[in-house]
Amino acid sequence: MTERKEMTASPNEYPTLSLETLLALTAKGFFVFPVHGITEGRCTCGDLHPKDNSAGKHPVTKNGMDDATQDPDVISVWHSTFPNCSWAVNLKLSGLMVFDIDPRNGGDTSWDSFEAWLTEPLGQSWAALTGAQEVEGRSMRGMHLYYRAPEGIQLRGTLGTDSPGIDIKHNGYVLLPGSRHMSGVCYEWLVDRSPFAIEPLELNPQVVEIVSSATSGSPSEGIPLDDMQLYCDPITTYGITALEGEVEAVLSSREGSRNSTLFNSGLKIGSLISGGEIPFEEGLTALVDAALRIGLTEEEAVNTLIRRNGGGAIQLGAATPRGPKFETKGYLSVGDLPSSAVASPVPGGPAHLNIVDWESAFADESEELWLVPGLICDERSHAIYADAGLGKSLVLLEICAALASGKSALGLPPIEPMTVLYFDHENTVKGDVIPRLKNMGYEAKDIGNLVYSSFPEMDPLDTAKGGRQLVEIIERVKPRLVIIDTVSRTISGDENSNSTWLEFYSHAGKALKSRGIAYLRIDHTGKNADAGMRGGSAKKGDVDIVWNLTGKSDDVKFALSCEKSRVPLPSKKLELLRYSSPTLRHELRDRSKDIDWAELLARNERFTKALDLIRADESKQGELKGQKNVWARVSREAKKAGIAFGLFAVAHRIIKAGIPDECSEPMESDLED
Numbered sequence: 001m002t003e004r005k006e007m008t009a010s011p012n013e014y015p016t017l018s019l020e021t022l023l024a025l026t027a028k029g030f031f032v033f034p035v036h037g038i039t040e041g042r043c044t045c046g047d048l049h050p051k052d053n054s055a056g057k058h059p060v061t062k063n064g065m066d067d068a069t070q071d072p073d074v075i076s077v078w079h080s081t082f083p084n085c086s087w088a089v090n091l092k093l094s095g096l097m098v099f100d101i102d103p104r105n106g107g108d109t110s111w112d113s114f115e116a117w118l119t120e121p122l123g124q125s126w127a128a129l130t131g132a133q134e135v136e137g138r139s140m141r142g143m144h145l146y147y148r149a150p151e152g153i154q155l156r157g158t159l160g161t162d163s164p165g166i167d168i169k170h171n172g173y174v175l176l177p178g179s180r181h182m183s184g185v186c187y188e189w190l191v192d193r194s195p196f197a198i199e200p201l202e203l204n205p206q207v208v209e210i211v212s213s214a215t216s217g218s219p220s221e222g223i224p225l226d227d228m229q230l231y232c233d234p235i236t237t238y239g240i241t242a243l244e245g246e247v248e249a250v251l252s253s254r255e256g257s258r259n260s261t262l263f264n265s266g267l268k269i270g271s272l273i274s275g276g277e278i279p280f281e282e283g284l285t286a287l288v289d290a291a292l293r294i295g296l297t298e299e300e301a302v303n304t305l306i307r308r309n310g311g312g313a314i315q316l317g318a319a320t321p322r323g324p325k326f327e328t329k330g331y332l333s334v335g336d337l338p339s340s341a342v343a344s345p346v347p348g349g350p351a352h353l354n355i356v357d358w359e360s361a362f363a364d365e366s367e368e369l370w371l372v373p374g375l376i377c378d379e380r381s382h383a384i385y386a387d388a389g390l391g392k393s394l395v396l397l398e399i400c401a402a403l404a405s406g407k408s409a410l411g412l413p414p415i416e417p418m419t420v421l422y423f424d425h426e427n428t429v430k431g432d433v434i435p436r437l438k439n440m441g442y443e444a445k446d447i448g449n450l451v452y453s454s455f456p457e458m459d460p461l462d463t464a465k466g467g468r469q470l471v472e473i474i475e476r477v478k479p480r481l482v483i484i485d486t487v488s489r490t491i492s493g494d495e496n497s498n499s500t501w502l503e504f505y506s507h508a509g510k511a512l513k514s515r516g517i518a519y520l521r522i523d524h525t526g527k528n529a530d531a532g533m534r535g536g537s538a539k540k541g542d543v544d545i546v547w548n549l550t551g552k553s554d555d556v557k558f559a560l561s562c563e564k565s566r567v568p569l570p571s572k573k574l575e576l577l578r579y580s581s582p583t584l585r586h587e588l589r590d591r592s593k594d595i596d597w598a599e600l601l602a603r604n605e606r607f608t609k610a611l612d613l614i615r616a617d618e619s620k621q622g623e624l625k626g627q628k629n630v631w632a633r634v635s636r637e638a639k640k641a642g643i644a645f646g647l648f649a650v651a652h653r654i655i656k657a658g659i660p661d662e663c664s665e666p667m668e669s670d671l672e673d
């Protein structure tokens with residue numbers, strides 16, 4: 001938008017809109033009507049408008065914008081009756097919308113960031129200069145950007161609080177170029193972007209999504225700012241190198257692409273921040289410093305990188321954690337490189353080069369694998385909360401017993417047995433757990449993979465000591481899923497405090513996440529049910545998926561609604577039916593009927609197939625080799641079975657981590673590799 005910044009206030013030498021011009025505009029689809037004009041610095045209605053800024057902006061006729069018309073006779077009569085009037089366009093009637101950019105309120109900066117953020121550019125449509133404003137000692141013009149609005153669309157009034165100075169107009173009207181503004185200048189078309197020079201463009205789908213009021217108001221799936229603060233571990237060697245590279249990229253960016261370069265660097269650094277390589281503050285500061293050095297303002301830089309609505313580049317990047325600890329997402333560790341590429345990994349040296357294998361990375365469809373389809377996602381963190389007495393523990397016990405024994409969980413087809421670790425601070429084994437398991441039809445021999453820790457004596461998980469104890473246990477047990485029942489009994493800090501959950505994440509959550517272990521925290525609803533789970537929003541920050549279970553304690557039907565998810569969910573509303581005979585069990589249903597169960601289950605089948613392929617290869621080779629070596633050998637068969645690299649990589653890592661299947665016990669030697 002540099003062209004506007006160079007422009008200074010024009011002298012007040014414009015004639016009022018000619019009838020000819022008005023009729024030419026109606027031929028282009030404009031519905032027009034007269035508004036009071038400005039003569040000798042005053043509104044033609046005679047009012048000084050001391051309390052509002054409607055001088056030279058309010059309609060002349062009784063019905064105002066509803067009188068807007070394309071009828072040449074009517075327009076001609078108005079034109080001669082109100083010689084000093086200005087003219088306006090009824091936007092909705094004309095099928096138009098306008099971005100109204102006000103430089104006084106930071107609209108320029110907001111707009112530049114918004115444009116840089118878009119992956120589908122808006123394109124050059126009609127554009128007009130509006131009033132002249134004094135901004136930091138310079139005279140600057142506001143701007144109206146006109147676009148065709150899809151029919152029936154409902155638009156928001158602004159781009160949001162994070163994009164100040166931009167109004168979205170659609171239900172109302174704007175003054176037409178040729179009208180006079182109180183600042184003395186006239187609204188004027190940009191010469192090469194007027195209706196007489198070019199055709200207007202329709203809003204592209206990406207922008208429609210953002211400005212449409214049907215959407216939540218967030219233009220993104222980025223990580224909320226509060227959650228970003230959780231990433232505060234010291235920078236790693238890998239992080240330092242990556243951050244230096246991106247700072248260099250920003251410093252060498254060309255004029256005109258500075259904001260988009262900054263945006264792209266923000267995406268990359270964001271994913272490394274959530275990948276545990278760079279602390280949030282340090283990543284943000286380094287990029288902002290670089291941006292200042294190439295002439296962007298601090299406001300511009302910060303607005304590109306972080307936004308309250310989650311749409312900042314760093315937040316968007318953070319939604320996809322990357323780095324050495326996330327090797328399944330298309331990154332390979334040193335162990336997977338052909339030996340020619342790495343002389344010999346130096347003991348104590350950098351453990352991971354994190355070289356991207358392009359072919360695999362591109363083939364990676366990043367499928368989410370579900371432990372319980374649509375409800376509990378592999379490698380992710382979950383919180384579930386409900387009122388006391390609803391049977392949260394009961395539901396989770398069924399899930400855990402089923403996953404551990406390879407039986408059907410919640411009425412879904414069984415998947416391969418896995419090790420589940422259950423920390424229970426709530427239920428007694430003799431009084432609660434065993435009777436429930438018996439009612440579900442389990443015997444002791446079925447649930448050897450369910451490692452049940454009853455009233456564990458551990459330090460709180462929001463402390464370093466508790467974190468170390470947890471790591472010791474998970475290194476020994478090697479679970480794929482950990483349940484914490486209930487989380488409020490495992491912390492020492494105030495559960496309403498963000499710092500408690502920051503500590504929890506840093507000592508316990510991250511240890512689980514970096515090992516690819518899914519976990520689920522159970523919690524009670526607070527005293528005030530409307531306030532959500534006890535401790536409120538603070539404790540939702542560090543988990544990926546939050547479920548709320550509601551219903552009546554004597555009921556058979558319960559609702560599960562998702563309050564937050566960083567994972568594409570098949571459905572945010574699930575229903576749980578409780579049966580008491582012939583065995584105690586639950587059945588999961590999709591309330592919105594959106595879930596493609598067949599595809600979800602087929603994916604689990606492909607995963608089982610991937611495990612089989614890798615194990616077959618392992619027994620043929622005598623040992624489990626690096627991920628890339630195995631993929632090279634099994635890829636033909638894997639592709640035939642529809643297994644994408646992403647799924648294969650998860651399967652490989654699970655076997656490598658020594659997580660046992662039904663016929664083999666984990667061995668100490670599985671730990672090393």
Ligand SMILES: [Zn+2]
Binds near residue numbers: 045055058
């Ligand atoms: Zn007036």
